[in-house]
Amino acid sequence: MAMTMAEKILADHAGFEEVAPGQIVNARVDIVLGNDVTAPIAIKAFRELGAEKVFDSERVVLVPDHFTPNKDIKSAQQCKVLREFAREQGLVHYFEVGQMGIEHALLPEQGIVVPGDLVVGADSHTCTYGALGAFATGVGSTDLAAAMILGELWFRVPESMLFIYYGHRGEYVTGKDYVLHTIGLIGVDGARYRAMEFTGEAITALPMDERFTMSNMAIEAGGKAGLIAPDQVTLEYVRPRAKRPWKVYESDPGASYVEALEIDVSRLIPVVALPHLPENVKPVAEVGEIPIDQVVIGSCTNGRITDLRQAAQVLKGRKVHPYVRLIIIPATQEIYRQAMEEGLFEIFVEAGAAVSTPTCGPCLGGHMGVLAEGERAVATTNRNFVGRMGHPKSEVYLSNPYVAAASAIAGRIVHPMEVL
């Protein structure tokens, strides 16, 4: 039977020749992930069950990234729970402040997740690793506890949905625009419970960092996973990093999809998602005069080196608008060092930006740039829900790094061409 890559990965990990959508399987997981918000609850369940050891100290990964460096006493207590658990269990992949990064940028970068993996994370953006050709999905804290102990978890095999991107993109159009445009087309539950599969010549032409951006936002369309079959670009990324052997899965010709959509990227122009849903997508040119108070460039969506370079390209030799706070957050220590070596910080600081150590921080309204009542931000993050970045009456506009940087200079939402 012809299968999609999502079906193949689940079948292999469940020990079956084949699986079909709707089927529920019990499958071995390669990586189990928790963070400072979700892991403490799972660790509590772990203790209540009287468990003594995690199934594999190399495969349970804990990343305190949401409220770190600890923003207050409560978050310090949460992180302490993780730290003590990591030491007690001898976890190989526990990332302390100074080595850490935002989990979904960090795990691929460190070669902890590899193509063909089945990954569960108690964080909805675990779907990011789909860009590596892994089946990765978000779960609850009870699931996390079970997976940490048993190394396996139950899955319902999802239907797959195919997205074919073709054509050549214009200037300042990025993977972020591809995925925002897609969410705008199908809506925030357009891929509910489905595995999204991104393919086509325009995906082949996309660098790894922008592919991560796309898979990251699969959940914003309700997707269970956002997969991209590994190709040359993937393997060049994976080869020097992988901590384990990997396996390339591709969908069979004739595999069945519940829906297939074609998107001509040559017709796209940079877009923004207006408050308060990621599906409220509009071309930047059509949003009108929207003054802004803050710009955040970072997160597991767009805090990678490619994103920082794009921002630098716009910011170089220019000044941030006097009414705007620009906060730039490299997603990991490695990205931070790379940006420093490339001289990007010089450009950012000259422009009048604040550069932060890696953290989720403002993305979830945690710290490092929380919005006041009535304030507006442009962010390269993934969610613009009510109150996501602070006060319930604040607003978040999602965009790519070019648009975010240009808007920081103009003091309102603009197309990069307006300042360049």
Next chain:
Amino acid sequence: MIRGRAWKFGDHIDTDVIIPARYLNTSDPGELARHCMEDADPQFASKVRSGDVIVAGENFGCGSSREHAPIAIKAAGVACVVAKSFARIFYRNAFNTGLPIVECPEGVEAIQDGDEVEVDLERGVVRDITRGEEYPFVPIPPFMQELLSKGGLLEYVRERMSSSAG
């Protein structure tokens, strides 16, 4: 075998309807059960009988990831939720907390509020006794049935742990 009265609801019943956020200051199942489905039918919790079945449309359980939702339904006495579809995290949370749920669009269309229904999890059929018809659904595999019979994921894990230790 699950047998009881059908309580019919529409599409997109979200977790705030199932258990409003104002009651989330407790996780006591009995307390949560008293407010189950309150914002859709304020009388529901007092009328529902043990063994009854919720029959709902598309996207049941959408919204937040709160595990309180399936806990409240289960504690209210509901034996099963039959829907056209479920939101993904609710789907997981339901099985993990030991609440049987099945997707059976055909059955949902046909079953009327107040009908006597039967759900056979092993054979994969929903029977409308009142109407004398039955509607198939993809049967819940043995593993999932085991999970449900144990009362949830953590009990399943507990047993697995003691069997491997012994």
